[in-house]
Amino acid sequence: MTVLLFILGVLFVAVGIALSIALHEVGHLLPAKLFKVRVTQYMVGFGKTLWSKKKGETEYGVKAIPLGGYVSMIGMYPPAKVKAGTAASGAAESVRQSSTGMFQQLANDARQAEAERLQPGDENRVFYKLPVYKRIIIMLGGPFVNLVLGVVMLGIVMVGFGSAQPSTTISEVNKCVVSAAQQAETGQTDCLPSDPQAPATAAGILPGDTVTSFDGKPVTDWYELTRWIRDAAGEATPITLERDGRSISTTITPVLSERPVFDESNELVLDSNGDPVMEEVGFVGMGSTQELVPQPVTAVLPAVGENLQAIAGVVLNLPQRLADVAEAAFSDAPRDPNGPMSVVGVGRIAGEISAMEEIPFEARAASLIGLVGSVNLALFVFNLIPLLPLDGGHVAGALWEAVRRGFAKLFRRPDPGPVDIAKLLPLTYAVAILMMGMGALLIYADIVKPVNIFG
Numbered sequence: 001m002t003v004l005l006f007i008l009g010v011l012f013v014a015v016g017i018a019l020s021i022a023l024h025e026v027g028h029l030l031p032a033k034l035f036k037v038r039v040t041q042y043m044v045g046f047g048k049t050l051w052s053k054k055k056g057e058t059e060y061g062v063k064a065i066p067l068g069g070y071v072s073m074i075g076m077y078p079p080a081k082v083k084a085g086t087a088a089s090g091a092a093e094s095v096r097q098s099s100t101g102m103f104q105q106l107a108n109d110a111r112q113a114e115a116e117r118l119q120p121g122d123e124n125r126v127f128y129k130l131p132v133y134k135r136i137i138i139m140l141g142g143p144f145v146n147l148v149l150g151v152v153m154l155g156i157v158m159v160g161f162g163s164a165q166p167s168t169t170i171s172e173v174n175k176c177v178v179s180a181a182q183q184a185e186t187g188q189t190d191c192l193p194s195d196p197q198a199p200a201t202a203a204g205i206l207p208g209d210t211v212t213s214f215d216g217k218p219v220t221d222w223y224e225l226t227r228w229i230r231d232a233a234g235e236a237t238p239i240t241l242e243r244d245g246r247s248i249s250t251t252i253t254p255v256l257s258e259r260p261v262f263d264e265s266n267e268l269v270l271d272s273n274g275d276p277v278m279e280e281v282g283f284v285g286m287g288s289t290q291e292l293v294p295q296p297v298t299a300v301l302p303a304v305g306e307n308l309q310a311i312a313g314v315v316l317n318l319p320q321r322l323a324d325v326a327e328a329a330f331s332d333a334p335r336d337p338n339g340p341m342s343v344v345g346v347g348r349i350a351g352e353i354s355a356m357e358e359i360p361f362e363a364r365a366a367s368l369i370g371l372v373g374s375v376n377l378a379l380f381v382f383n384l385i386p387l388l389p390l391d392g393g394h395v396a397g398a399l400w401e402a403v404r405r406g407f408a409k410l411f412r413r414p415d416p417g418p419v420d421i422a423k424l425l426p427l428t429y430a431v432a433i434l435m436m437g438m439g440a441l442l443i444y445a446d447i448v449k450p451v452n453i454f455g
Contacts (some may be wrong), residue, residue, distance in 0.1 A: 002355045009354025009368060010347045016372035017343060018044065020149055021069045024379065027145035028071040028391075029058075031138045038125045040117065041072035067343070067439070073138075075126020077114045077422040080107070107422040128418045132402040139394040146380040153373030154307070155300040161366035162292030163299075166222035169210045174198040174285030177255055196255070198285030203252040205241065205286055212247070213240040222288045229254050233282035254282030292363060307374060311381045314340055322438060329445035337453050342439060345446035346375060349453060388421065388428040397421050 022044045032039050038057055043049075045063030052061025118126075127135065157163075176191035177198050211219045215237045219225050233256040241248045260276040261269040269277045295303075314321055321339050328335040341349075353359075353367045386396035401419040408416055 002357070005357070006351035006355040009350040009352070009364075012354070012368050013347055013350035013372055013375075014343075016368075017346070017375055018066055020146060020372065020376050020379065021066075023145050023149065024142040024383075025069045025071050027141035027143070028138055031134075031141045032071065032073055032127075035130055035134045035138065036125055037127050037130065037138070038074045038119075038122055039071055040074060041070070043072075044069040046070075073127045074117050074122055075114065075128050077107075077110050078128040078418040078420055079115070080111060080420065080422075107420070107425055110422045110425055132398045135398045136395050139391045139398070143380045143383040143391055146376040146383070150307070150373045150376035150380060151300065151304050153369050153376065154304055155297070157366045157370040157373065158295040158300055158303060159297055160294070161362055161369075162294040164290045164363070165293045166288035167210075167291045168212075168219050168222055168225065169289045169291075170200075170205060170207055170286050171289040172207055172287045173200045173205055175201055177257060177283065177285060199252050199254055200284045200286040203239065203250045203284075204248075205239075205250070205252070206243065209241040209243050209248075211239065212242050213238075215239075229284055230259075230281035233257075233280075235282075252284055254284050256280050257283035259283060292366065304377065307377050308381060310338070311374075311378050314338070315381055315385065322441060325445045326441060328449050329441070335445070335449050335451050337451050339451070340442060341451055342442035342446050344443050345451055346371065348446060348450055387431050388424055389432055393424075393428075393431075394421070397424075 025042060025044065029039060029042050040058065042058055042060045043052075043063055044061075045066045046068060047063050047065040050062050050064055052059050054060075127138075130138075175198060176195035178191070178195060211225060213219055214225055214228050215232065217228070232254050234253065236251050236253045239250055239252045241250070257280065258278050259281050261279050263269055271277050318340070321336070324333075324336055325339055327333045350368055350371055353364055353371070356364060383390050384392040384395075386392040388394065388397075397419045404416045404419070408414065
């Protein structure tokens with residue numbers, strides 16, 4: 001049964017990512033058709049075509065390698081400029097100019113291929129002739145779809161299922177007290193005969209008990225209970241529990257212990273060196289169970305913003321992150337659970353979540369939906385990188401064209417015309433090769449040293 005659940009989890013996320021890619025390309029397709037650009041192909045995947053069907057002027061299909069997709073529009077590369085006095089006519093003629101090197105030949109070949117796709121009536125249906133704002137809308141359409149999908153999926157998780165939060169029901173009770181200093185110095189995790197008994201054990205608290213009051217105050221929030229316990233070090237305090245429908249009263253005496261400091265948002269407080277700030281507080285040695293608590297709609301966008309900020313941090317430090325992944329893959333160094341992963345790693349995590357039968361079904365379903373939502377947010381951020389062949393590279397080219405034309409108009413100079421992105425093909429190929437290398441590294445690392453997010 002566990003194996004079947006693992007496979008189902010992988011399939012769920014695989015289908016979710018495939019649909020996300022397909023809808024990303026729809027985000028490009030629809031505005032392109034709206035602006036009358038002739039779209040020759042809409043493909044999900046790369047490599048050999050497994051299935052395709054032509055409808056109107058567009059071929060729709062699925063290819064063998066499901067690692068992306070594309071929409072092919074005519075006129076992505078403008079014809080090369082012809083120097084004054086040179087005889088030329090149309091896009092096809094412009095590509096017959098002599099090559100000045102390998103890079104120039106790449107650009108010429110791309111323009112030649114583009115010119116051969118032109119048909120009568122396409123003169124005003126080419127991509128490069130669109131106003132800048134329309135080109136930006138087309139290129140941002142795909143990432144925008146991923147952003148919407150990410151918001152919707154995280155909204156379903158947070159509002160429909162809820163966010164995991166600690167409840168007032170006890171999940172575990174420590175048998176003894178081991179200080180943070182002991183753990184750091186000796187790595188001790190098990191109790192020794194010399195270790196003092198944990199206050200929760202001494203008070204007779206058991207896993208499954210629900211705390212209903214502490215020092216005569218009703219308990220409705222775990223974080224509030226934690227603050228009360230921290231402030232009650234050394235004081236014998238009455239505590240009331242509910243066990244199997246019965247109310248049980250006992251006394252508990254929190255011991256003074258060194259523990260990390262958390263802020264009002266329950267975030268770990270770090271010092272200037274990035275180490276946890278410690279303080280001496282009351283400690284009883286018990287943990288809470290997690291339960292899904294539905295959140296208001298107003299909590300969704302802030303949560304999306306936090307996700308985007310975290311993803312952007314990974315992207316901005318991608319070279320260092322990839323170096324860390326490589327070190328982990330080829331050494332005994334641990335893998336960063338917050339670092340980049342391939343689809344293989346994401347699928348593995350999905351399978352592990354799905355196979356955890358000790359976790360309620362709704363919690364596992366919420367985790368899988370949230371995982372696909374996070375992938376969509378990652379696709380949104382990654383595609384905004386201003387490098388070709390990514391969508392952000394085309395947007396950057398269009399914006400640069402607007403700036404050039406704006407300055408030309410301001411200083412009464414001739415229109416410089418569209419930006420010739422065909423000249424950037426060498427850089428485009430270099431970025432594509434780097435992306436393939438990055439993908440290969442992440443896949444290898446996810447096989448030999450997978451990310452462990454479950455401790």
